[in-house]
Amino acid sequence: MTRRRVLIGAAGLGLAGAAAALTVPGLVGNTDDRPVALVYRGPATCSGCAESVADLLASAPTPLRPVYCGPDEDVDVTPESLAGAAAYAQPGGGSLARGWRHTRDYAPQLRDFVAGGGTYLGFCLGAYLAGDDPGYRLFPGRVRQYIGTDDATVHDTDDTVVSVSWRDRERHMYFQDGTAFAVAHDDWDAVGATVLARYPNDEVAAVVTPYGRGRVGLVGPHPEADESWYTGTGLTNPDGIRFDLGHDLVATAMQR
Template sequence: MTVSRRLVLTGAVAAGLLAACGGPAPDTRPLALVYRGKASTGACSDAVADLLRTRLRVEFCGPEENLPLTAESLAKAAVYAQPGGGSLDDGWRAMRRYADVITSYVRGGGRYLGFCLGGYLAGATPGFSLLPGDTEQYIATSGAEVRSTRDTVIPVDWQGQRRRMYFQDGPDFVLQPGASVTVLARYTNDKIAALVTPYGKGRVGVVGPHPEAPESWYRDLRLTNPDGVTPDLGLQLVDRTLSP
């Protein structure tokens, strides 16, 4: 079929009018890369992406995504986010091949955000060794609010305020003496639940609970958060990690 010159011109004029009338503009905000693959669940990756979209342009990266998890991809990103997922051992088997790429990115000035399993992976045994210390399983610590691995809601002390958060077998963070960190939250037994710390020229923000949890997670499991389901704690973590 031959397309007439008139139709081509009409289409060009329409496109011009759309732009002139305030049509969709490209998102020029800084880029956040969110991992999606065997070391995460789809729900966790989607929840982290939705949280970050309030601040940044978001794309997924991973072995089956349009963007691979490579140094070239990370070089374009303001932050790399590692969501929650399954067990630490399984997660590390999927992620250890990327360890050098991720640590080099953060050391050179990039930002790392780790949620639940992503927090575990920021540690050292096993993990990326991005923290001045390591992680441990919170539910196994003395005085833990919960002992089960099932999904639940727990209280934490977040910046001096008691807040309840979605939780499922997340880590706490064990620091070396004199470590330079900003502690954002502690569990009720005083173990660290969220922190931000420098790593080389970059910065690392990690959290054991799930501040990114959407309303659907609570609804599907018939859980209730008396404080309401709001993104403010997750955004505090994001903002502190991204700050200069």
């Protein structure tokens, strides 16, 4: 992503400090009984992106307990750490090639985690990584750049705001070279999908699909974008800064 943000302040530091003391394998537990969501933070994501996803998960109506994971965190992505989690979140970042280079070793355990009943949440790059070219192979179709689809309303990789139809209501979302999703014959019912949002050209912008006994929630734009994303790039969201779309994605993906 072109957006660059360093998260400084009590909220971000509070999440980081809390993550280090939560009950997952290898860590000292506390009395917080919210379901754990592992949130990747490392070289495959951009500055501040993991923290924004963690804030979104923690602020949901049924909140999750974010625990940062990655090669330089107290917790890495392993079968043991995933066994203590209800969800795994992959935030946005840079290019797919670079992201895959840093995360490809996670692919087998992430497939096992979701197949066994876990939830994968992919935001922008995290959605690209759910595909198979390359990726974790969690999505039953094609993941591609929205800007490369026919009649796309965005034509470059600059940060912008995009219009979507989310559950048949027009909304606006922060966007930077996000994904579009497709399945064979456009038959979403055949793969058991819940399509949450479409771009103006009818390409799918957010979707939840099953994988084994688990679920995969993917979104091309950024429902986790807080006010600093907009002020840092000079953009304005006509709807205001709201997180209900991200909360809807998480709630739908967590349903069983």
